[in-house]
Amino acid sequence: MDAKITDQINTDNAAKTRELICIVCPMGCHLSAQTENTADGTCRVLSVSGNTCPRGERYAREELTAPTRMVTGTVTIDGGIYPRLPVITSAPIPRERIFDVMEEIHQAHVCAPVQIHDIIIQNVCGLDADIVASRTMPLKEPAQ
Amino acid sequence: MKKRDLVIIGGGSAGMAAAIAARKKGIQDILILERGSETGGILLQCIHNGFGLHTFGEELSGPSYAERFSDQIRDLGIEVETDALVLHMDSERKIIYTSPRSGFVTLDARCVVLAMGCRERPRGAIGIPGTRPAGIWTAGAAQRYVNLDGFLPGRRVFILGSGDIGLIMARRMTLEGAQVLGVAELMPYSNGLSRNLKQCLEDFHIPLYLSHTVTDIRGHHRVSSITISEVDDNRRPIAGTEKAFDVDTLLLSVGLLPENTLSEEAGIELHPRTRGPVVDQFLQTTVPGVFACGNVLHVHDLVDFVTAEGYMAGESAAHYLTAGLPQRASVPVTAGEGLSYVLPQRIHPDALPDTLTLSCRVLAPQRNVLLAVEKDGKLIKSVRRPVMLPAEMEKITLKKTEIEGVRESLRLRILPQSVCASPDTAK
Numbered sequence: 001m002d003a004k005i006t007d008q009i010n011t012d013n014a015a016k017t018r019e020l021i022c023i024v025c026p027m028g029c030h031l032s033a034q035t036e037n038t039a040d041g042t043c044r045v046l047s048v049s050g051n052t053c054p055r056g057e058r059y060a061r062e063e064l065t066a067p068t069r070m071v072t073g074t075v076t077i078d079g080g081i082y083p084r085l086p087v088i089t090s091a092p093i094p095r096e097r098i099f100d101v102m103e104e105i106h107q108a109h110v111c112a113p114v115q116i117h118d119i120i121i122q123n124v125c126g127l128d129a130d131i132v133a134s135r136t137m138p139l140k141e142p143a144q
Numbered sequence: 145m146k147k148r149d150l151v152i153i154g155g156g157s158a159g160m161a162a163a164i165a166a167r168k169k170g171i172q173d174i175l176i177l178e179r180g181s182e183t184g185g186i187l188l189q190c191i192h193n194g195f196g197l198h199t200f201g202e203e204l205s206g207p208s209y210a211e212r213f214s215d216q217i218r219d220l221g222i223e224v225e226t227d228a229l230v231l232h233m234d235s236e237r238k239i240i241y242t243s244p245r246s247g248f249v250t251l252d253a254r255c256v257v258l259a260m261g262c263r264e265r266p267r268g269a270i271g272i273p274g275t276r277p278a279g280i281w282t283a284g285a286a287q288r289y290v291n292l293d294g295f296l297p298g299r300r301v302f303i304l305g306s307g308d309i310g311l312i313m314a315r316r317m318t319l320e321g322a323q324v325l326g327v328a329e330l331m332p333y334s335n336g337l338s339r340n341l342k343q344c345l346e347d348f349h350i351p352l353y354l355s356h357t358v359t360d361i362r363g364h365h366r367v368s369s370i371t372i373s374e375v376d377d378n379r380r381p382i383a384g385t386e387k388a389f390d391v392d393t394l395l396l397s398v399g400l401l402p403e404n405t406l407s408e409e410a411g412i413e414l415h416p417r418t419r420g421p422v423v424d425q426f427l428q429t430t431v432p433g434v435f436a437c438g439n440v441l442h443v444h445d446l447v448d449f450v451t452a453e454g455y456m457a458g459e460s461a462a463h464y465l466t467a468g469l470p471q472r473a474s475v476p477v478t479a480g481e482g483l484s485y486v487l488p489q490r491i492h493p494d495a496l497p498d499t500l501t502l503s504c505r506v507l508a509p510q511r512n513v514l515l516a517v518e519k520d521g522k523l524i525k526s527v528r529r530p531v532m533l534p535a536e537m538e539k540i541t542l543k544k545t546e547i548e549g550v551r552e553s554l555r556l557r558i559l560p561q562s563v564c565a566s567p568d569t570a571k
Contacts, residue, residue, distance in 0.1 A: 023339040028531065052530075069343065072191050072205055073319060074291055081181065084294040086191035086207050095347065102319050116211055134191065135207035 015046065018064060022056045031060045068092035072134065073105040075120060080112035080137040087120050091129040100125045112139045149173035150461055151239055151253040153230050153406065156185020157447050158438025159259030160213040161454025162461065166257075167220045169462030175251075176217070177228040177241055183217060184210030185261060186284070187447065189291045192312055194339075198448035209447060235411040235431050255433045255461045258407060258421065259454065262400040262439040264309075270398050272304075274361030277368075283309040283397040287316065296320050298393025302370050303327040304358045306334040306341075308445065308535075310397025315344035317395075324348070325389045328356040328372045330379055333509055335535045337445070357381065358394065367392055400443045410434065417485040418442040424473035425491045425500055426460035427453065432471050435461050442487055442503070445537055449503075470495045475550055480518070480557030482506055484534075493550050501541045504556050506532045515540055518555040519547055526559060 015036045022029040034046040048060040062068075070092050074084035087108075093101055104124050114120075114137045121131035150171050152159045155178030163174050176183065187195070190206030197203055200212070217224060228243035237253040264282035281289075281297055287309065289295040301322050303310045306329035314324045327345060332355045334341055345352055353372060359381050360371035374385035402420040404412075413422045413430040420441040421429040428435050437457035438450040463469055473490035486504045504515075509531075515538060516526035524546055532538060540556070547554065 021338055021342060023342050028338040069347070070193050070203070071319075072193055074191060074294065076294070082292050084292060086205060086291065088191075088193060088205050088208075098319070098347075116208060134193075134205040135188075135211050 020060060020063060022051060022059050024053075024055045024059050029056050031056055033060045033064055035064055067095040069095050069098060071098055071101050071105075073102060075105055075108040075110060075131075077114065077137055078109075078111045079139055080114070081140045082137070085110060085114055085120070085137050086134045087131050088134040089124070089129045090119075090132050093124075093127045093129050097125060097127060101127070101131075105131060112137050145238075145250050145252045147252045148175050148254070149465055150175070150255045150257065151237075151251060152176045152257040152259055153233075153239075154178065154185065154259035154261060154438075154440070155180070155183035155217075155224055155226070156259060156261050156438065157187055157210065157213065157450045158261070158440070158454040158457070159183075159185075159257065160210075160217055161451045162257040162259060162435075162437055162458035163222045164213070164216050164220060165455040165458030166462045167222055167458075169459055169466075171462050171465055174222050176222065176224040177230055177239075178224055178226045179229050181226050183214045183224055183226075189284075189288045190312075191291045192316070195447050198446065199451055206447075213451075230406060233406045233410045237410075237431075237433055253433075255465050256435070257457050257461055258404075258429070258434065258436040258440050259438050259457075260403045260406065260440045262402045262443055264396070265399040265401060267396060270396075272358050272361060274370075275363055277361070277363035277366050279363065279367035279393045280361065281393070281395055283307075283313045283395045286313055286393075286395050290316055290320060296322060298322060298391070300325060300391040301393045301395060302358075302372075302389050302391045303395045303397060305329065305397035305399070306336050306352060306354075307397045307399065308336045308340050310395065311336045311340040311344040313395055313397070314350050315348060318348045318350070322393075324350050325391060326351045326353055326372075328353045328358060330357045330375060331355070333533075337535060353387075359386065361394060367394055370394055400439065402440045402443065404440060407436070407440070412436075415485065415489055417479070418487065422489045423487065425488050425495075425497060426463070426469055427457045427488065428460060428464070428469060433464055435464075442485070445535060449537060449539075475553060477502065477554045477556070479504060480555045482508075482510065482513070482558030483556055486556045491547075491550075491554065496544045496547060498544050499541050500544070500547060501539050502554075502556060504538050504540070506534055506538070506558065509533050510558055512561045514559040514561055516557050516559045517542060517546075518553075518557065519550050520552040521555075528561065532558070 018033045031050045033048045045061045048057040071089045077085040114133045116136045118133045119130045155176045187206035187210040193203045193205045195204045195209040230241040232240040239251045264284050286297045301324045356372045359373040362369045369390045371388050373381035415422050421436045435457040437453040444450050470492045473492045475491050479486045484505050484507045514526040
């Protein structure tokens with residue numbers, strides 16, 4: 001336990017080299033970024049190398065300081081032609097909140113019919129993004 | 145026997161695009177035969193986003209992408225018969241299908257577009273040793289269970305194959321509460337998009353074992369564990385490198401095969417590499433009046449390209465029905481050094497379009513190379529490619545003026561960048 005804490009203290013403010021692969025285009029440039037941790041606990045990117053275009057540098061800075069992701073999942077739906085309704089975030093959310101968002105998605109329960117883009121969860125986890133339906137789900141026709 | 149002008153077999157992204165294009169070219173009598181309960185095909189279970197960047201300039205989920213086309217099919221009044229299973233087609237374009245609504249139906253089609261898509265290679269296709277317990281699924285089957293039916297097929301999961309479906313399912317299973325212990329890939333490089341490696345594996349700290357394969361499956365009723373081994377340069381397992389994982393589920397993402405049972409029955413010539421029909425520049429197969437597009441023709445990695453191919457097949461079908469198309473393409477288009485295939489495989493030299501786009505795939509990853517075109521053995525064009533990956537289909541567009549007068553062959557090949565990089569050929 002003690003060793004772990006010491007380790008954190010030692011690396012907290014030190015400059016670190018972080019390796020990542022750029023995903024902006026199929027080139028897949030191997031990027032190398034010099035970073036340091038600031039006093040308020042966030043990561044600061046000092047320099048980026050290995051990129052072959054400006055988009056690579058922008059990607060590395062975003063990915064290392066505030067990575068975001070679109071999240072997709074399904075929610076339970078009653079009366080639809082399938083038992084699950086596919087949903088998507090209306091905007092990218094911080095990567096570290098993915099599992100919190102999934103938790104909310106798992107709690108949701110809706111009834112058919114649903115139109116594409118209908119809001120299923122408003123302002124999910126207070127992240128300024130909604131969970132919206134990513135397809136129209138018609139009512140299941142009763143068996144003849 | 146009922147007669148129809150245009151029958152499209154398959155209502156996925158390829159079939160819907162073909163129908164839309166044919167209708168816009170004035171074909172009124174169109175019938176889509178769809179095996180599922182609605183149009184959309186495999187997109188309906190691909191709930192992740194990233195579809196449509198080329199077609200719509202935005203990233204949609206699979207169901208959203210499909211819905212845009214299903215809406216157009218409805219708005220254009222194109223007839224779709226769902227739950228319709230085509231049982232047979234012959235070389236005279238006679239089609240036999242069954243559906244709960246119509247029963248057993250025989251149709252006489254003047255023109256057919258094949259858009260049946262592809263299937264996943266199962267365990268039997270790669271011969272994994274071990275017992276035969278429950279808990280072994282193709283990644284796509286698992287995707288259907290999770291995303292459409294709402295079942296989680298396992299709690300502790302290992303995935304063989306780093307194709308995009310395998311990577312997508314690694315993330316999907318993780319988000320639904322399963323533990324994914326790793327992904328093994330036979331090749332020394334991944335077959336998935338780097339974006340998926342990052343967002344599906346790295347984000348969730350799922351290890352990727354390159355140059356590894358599954359060498360044993362154990363379990364009586366249900367999978368209890370699997371063993372992976374490192375492989376040598378000849379892809380043979382190396383003794384002593386075994387690692388065991390206690391899992392209840394093994395997902396396979398080990399390749400896709402175009403679904404051409406019907407094409408074979410109709411006597412359509414198939415290509416040994418693509419496993420899809422041999423086609424000319426109109427996407428017409430070796431049986432006149434039968435066209436092919438999408439994953440039944442060759443396996444695609446981007447749905448946008450499937451849509452584009454579907455449009456082309458639909459337009460060609462309309463041409464065939466209204467003005468006729470030349471038969472018996474005479475000039476072969478072949479894959480040279482470094483390429484696994486080129487499409488189309490034949491062209492009509494006397495009916496060249498203003499531009500001809502060839503699709504191809506490399507055999508192995510390449511860096512800083514030229515994609516070169518030879519006409520009758522002479523180099524006519526080469527374009528620089530900083531990176532070429534087997535996972536990503538390449539396209540090259542030729543102008544009519546560049547290939548006019550071709551008599552013997554067109555050949556695509558990979559050249560090292562140092563060769564022939566003169567300004568007039570490199571672009």
